[in-house]
Amino acid sequence: MNKxxxxxxxxxxxxxxxxxxxxSGIEFKLPYSDVDxxxxxxxxxxxxxxxxxxxxxxxxxxxxxxxxxFSHIHARNNGNLKxxxxxxxxxxxxxxxxxxxxxxxxxxxMGGIKYNEKGERNHLPLLESDFNYTACLKALKDFDVxxxxxxxxxxxxxxxxxxxxxxxxx
Ligand SMILES: [Zn+2]
Numbered sequence: 001m002n003k004x005x006x007x008x009x010x011x012x013x014x015x016x017x018x019x020x021x022x023x024s025g026i027e028f029k030l031p032y033s034d035v036d037x038x039x040x041x042x043x044x045x046x047x048x049x050x051x052x053x054x055x056x057x058x059x060x061x062x063x064x065x066x067x068x069x070f071s072h073i074h075a076r077n078n079g080n081l082k083x084x085x086x087x088x089x090x091x092x093x094x095x096x097x098x099x100x101x102x103x104x105x106x107x108x109x110m111g112g113i114k115y116n117e118k119g120e121r122n123h124l125p126l127l128e129s130d131f132n133y134t135a136c137l138k139a140l141k142d143f144d145v146x147x148x149x150x151x152x153x154x155x156x157x158x159x160x161x162x163x164x165x166x167x168x169x170x
Contacts (some may be wrong), residue, residue: 028061036065038107043072044119050076051090055097066094067107069135071123071152075115080129087132087139095143103145110136110163111153123153126162137167 018029030037039057042049051073057169058064068090081087094102112129114121126133140149151160 030061030063030095033063035063037061037063038067039064040067040109041069041072041076043075043113043115045119047076048121055094058098058102059094064085065105065107066098066102067109067132068094068157069109069152070080071109071111071113071131072120074131075113078115078117078119082132084135084138087136088142091139091145103143104147106145106147108140108145108147108149109152110149111151113153125153125155125160132165134166134170137163139170140141141167141170 018031037056040049041051041054049072051068054064054066058066070081070087070090073090081090091103094106110126110131110133112124112126112131114124114129149163151157151163153159
């Protein structure tokens with residue numbers, strides 16, 4: 001990874017994508033060619049940004065890459081990520097659809113999260129939430145995922161250390 005990565009929250013990605021018609025077919029492009037656009041899974045059912053939607057965009061637009069916010073997926077599906085198999089299933093899906101290279105350069109968000117039937121309410125410290133970060137980290141380790149894990153929530157540094165230390169002990 002030698003590209004500079006910029007994170008933008010809430011960029012209306014759909015409106016930025018240009019459809020270019022070449023004689024050989026259709027290509028989709030984003031405005032800046034030297035950056036990766038990291039598309040983050042969103043936390044509310046009404047928002048664009050399910051894993052499937054973003055994987056589909058990533059497979060069509062070469063400068064789009066995934067940012068899996070596991071806590072958002074958990075929240076938008078009312079707490080569906082309970083155990084190891086749920087996390088492993090996500091990684092297997094990404095590998096099947098986008099290839100091994102997607103797991104060799106993955107951007108990940110993780111943190112505690114409060115949610116209701118409509119999805120995300122707010123971020124919480126990991127230890128005050130039901131987010132199963134140990135199972136998530138175990139799946140990341142087993143799939144030998146490479147890239148970057150970003151801690152999100154009110155206790156950024158403390159939770160980042162908790163994630164790192166838990167990962168090292170696995
Ligand atoms: Zn996030």
